[in-house]
Amino acid sequence: MLNLFGRSQSRDVAKNRLRNVLAHDRADTSPEFMEHLRNDVMRIVSEYVEVGGQGVDLQLQSVEDHVALVANIPVKQLRRRGRQGNN
Amino acid sequence: MGEVIVITSGKGGVGKTTTTANLGVALAQLGLKTCLVDADIGLRNLDVVLGLENRIVYDLVDVVEGFCRLRQALIRDKRLDGLSLLPAAQTKDKTAVTPEQMREVTEELRQEFDYILVDSPAGIEQGFKNAIAGAERALIVATPEVASVRDADRIIGLLEAAEIPPARLIVNRLRPGMVRKGDMMSVDDIVDILAIDLIGVVPEDEQIVVTTNRGEPAALSHDSRAGESYRAIARRIRGDEVPFAEMDEPAGFFSRLRRIFGQA
Ligand SMILES: Nc1ncnc2c1ncn2[C@@H]1O[C@H](COP(=O)(O)OP(=O)(O)O)[C@@H](O)[C@H]1O
Ligand SMILES: [Mg+2]
Numbered sequence: 001m002l003n004l005f006g007r008s009q010s011r012d013v014a015k016n017r018l019r020n021v022l023a024h025d026r027a028d029t030s031p032e033f034m035e036h037l038r039n040d041v042m043r044i045v046s047e048y049v050e051v052g053g054q055g056v057d058l059q060l061q062s063v064e065d066h067v068a069l070v071a072n073i074p075v076k077q078l079r080r081r082g083r084q085g086n087n
Numbered sequence: 088m089g090e091v092i093v094i095t096s097g098k099g100g101v102g103k104t105t106t107t108a109n110l111g112v113a114l115a116q117l118g119l120k121t122c123l124v125d126a127d128i129g130l131r132n133l134d135v136v137l138g139l140e141n142r143i144v145y146d147l148v149d150v151v152e153g154f155c156r157l158r159q160a161l162i163r164d165k166r167l168d169g170l171s172l173l174p175a176a177q178t179k180d181k182t183a184v185t186p187e188q189m190r191e192v193t194e195e196l197r198q199e200f201d202y203i204l205v206d207s208p209a210g211i212e213q214g215f216k217n218a219i220a221g222a223e224r225a226l227i228v229a230t231p232e233v234a235s236v237r238d239a240d241r242i243i244g245l246l247e248a249a250e251i252p253p254a255r256l257i258v259n260r261l262r263p264g265m266v267r268k269g270d271m272m273s274v275d276d277i278v279d280i281l282a283i284d285l286i287g288v289v290p291e292d293e294q295i296v297v298t299t300n301r302g303e304p305a306a307l308s309h310d311s312r313a314g315e316s317y318r319a320i321a322r323r324i325r326g327d328e329v330p331f332a333e334m335d336e337p338a339g340f341f342s343r344l345r346r347i348f349g350q351a
Contacts, residue, residue: 012269
């Protein structure tokens with residue numbers, strides 16, 4: 001919501017900033033968290049593509065007013081049929 | 088056997104000591120034998136909030152060092168049957184007590200009291216570790232501010248790691264008028280972000296300052312809004328189902344506040 005002067009209400013700003021900072025805090029204070037997420041993403045994605053290079057690179061990034069989970073996954077080649085029988 | 092509950096927050100100055108004192112009063116008013124333990128060694132505070140500072144003879148460190156028996160260090164509150172305080176030492180530092188010793192002390196208190204409330208120091212270091220050592224439950228105090236909620240989240244993570252069952256949240260110093268204007272996070276906003284259960288909401292209340300000046304916790308008298316909130320939280324600690332709107336607002340404010348809190 002915007003106030004009279006077109007600025008976001010400080011309540012909303014506070015909420016967004018908190019969500020943002022907590023995403024990073026939670027990832028930072030639990031090293032296994034990102035590791036587990038990376039492993040799970042790797043496992044699922046590998047059913048569809050042959051992952052190349054260094055494998056899955058996952059990062060939390062702050063984008064404008066929200067946090068984004070950004071993945072960079074080098075692809076060696078797509079599998080002919082993803083996740084057997086599904087397509 | 089009594090239950091040990093730690094009152095903690097991460098951030099300093101958000102109301103842990105005020106909450107501990109008032110919940111102690113409110114629990115004792117319910118007829119429950121309650122012992123308050125000041126775990127903030129070196130920064131003793133709970134005694135003055137309770138108005139018991141002139142009656143201290145021995146303290147927590149004297150107990151763990153064997154200078155006195157636990158019973159001798161307890162101060163009984165003469166205003167209220169069933170309320171006792173185990174004061175912190177003022178001259179030592181946090182390392183004067185170990186988590187293991189803290190566990191022994193609270194274990195001994197469990198034999199005699201229904202509830203043992205441990206007032207935690209700020210931070211996540213040794214003092215915090217001592218405070219949670221014997222705890223079976225945790226109450227987290229947070230004010231509707233970014234830094235306070237952030238620290239609360241960190242503490243929730245540490246309590247989980249220490250395998251203390253899910254903590255419950257007290258939102259302190261809420262100003263409904265500011266929430267309504269969009270200038271303060273609401274209780275729902277905070278509960279949503281922290282993803283823990285709420286146990287109570289304490290409004291910003293001048294009476295807290297006045298009663299703390301006098302060393303007579305707000306919950307002792309029946310004319311403060313904050314006092315009402317503490318009484319409701321005490322009943323929830325005991326296991327009563329107390330509807331939120333019933334207590335968080337004085338009569339008349341009820342429906343308005345219910346809208347603001349966005350909950351029944
Ligand atoms: N609900 C409230 N309304 C007004 N003032 C409050 C409230 N809760 C706490 N305070 C004040 O805030 C200050 C810090 O409280 P305290 O209980 O000492 O915090 P902590 O133990 O977390 O450091 C004190 O001056 C206290 O009187
Ligand atoms: Mg304190």
